Amino acid sequence: MMRPIAQLPMYDFPEVREATAALWAAIASRLRSLGLSEVPDSLANGTTHHQSWRHPRLLIGQSCGYPALTTFRAHLRIIARPVYAAPGCIGDTHCSFILVGATSPAEALADLRGSRFALNSRDSNTGMNLPRLAFAPLAAGRRFFSAIIETGSHAESLVRVAAGTADAAAVDCVSYALLARHRPALAVATRILARTASSPTLPFVTARGTDGAADPILRLSLVEALADPALQWVRDALFLAAAIPASEADYHILLQYRDAARQIGYPRLA
DSSP states (O other): OOOOEEOOOTTOOGGGHHHHHHHHHHHHHHHHHTTOOOOOSSOOTTSOHHHHHHOTTEEEEEOOHHHHHTTTTTTEEEEEEEEEOSTTOBTTEEOEEEEEETTOOOOSGGGGTTOEEEESOTTOIIIIIHHHHHHHHHHTTSOOOSEEEEOSSHHHHHHHHHHTSSSEEEEEHHHHHHHHHHOHHHHHTEEEEEEOOOEEOOOEEEETTSOGGGHHHHHHHHHHHTTOGGGHHHHHHHTEEEEEEOOGGGGHHHHHHHHHHHHHTOOOOO
């Protein structure tokens, strides 16, 4: 029988992997103490995030909110969401930063017309959905960027702008805080031009096939682990403050953002 897996991939940069592993160890300990018998000892770091989102026995994972409501809705159920303490986060929301090179002459989003725009993924909320909403009024149904570059990660999007191979990028504000802390040369070579609208942070999820009776245990383990005084160093390392219960309904604003951009007629970023 297939064993359950766990994965927390969304901000698991190599520089914070020790903290992410410690967070999972604390969550797993609480899951066992609350009566769950099949709990992974470690995170499935060899599995891509898309693979984990499709895994029928994903016990706890973290997903981007937009695909959790669209492409992967049949695979995932939202159980909680984190509260982050990074710049750009307000309460249990975050945003995307629109970044340009440090010496870019751009002073407003309108100045990016005709530029090369980098995004991590075409199904990303912070890489695509939130920027689409921000640029829709400027595009007014016409082509806005000369090129859209899909980079595969927020880190790579920042690298492209720093290197000058992209003129601008959308980078999740928590990713930017972590990268600015651990790869400061990238932050020095770039600057924040604007921030997008806020949206709910990246949800903690379980496989759609997980017994719904386990949801309260999964939520409680997340909440308790992120409130443990002994894990203050983990929270500091990951810009985490807490976790709170959540459900799919809390993320419907992402679809409202999508629909608002489409009504304006902006050509899709995805």
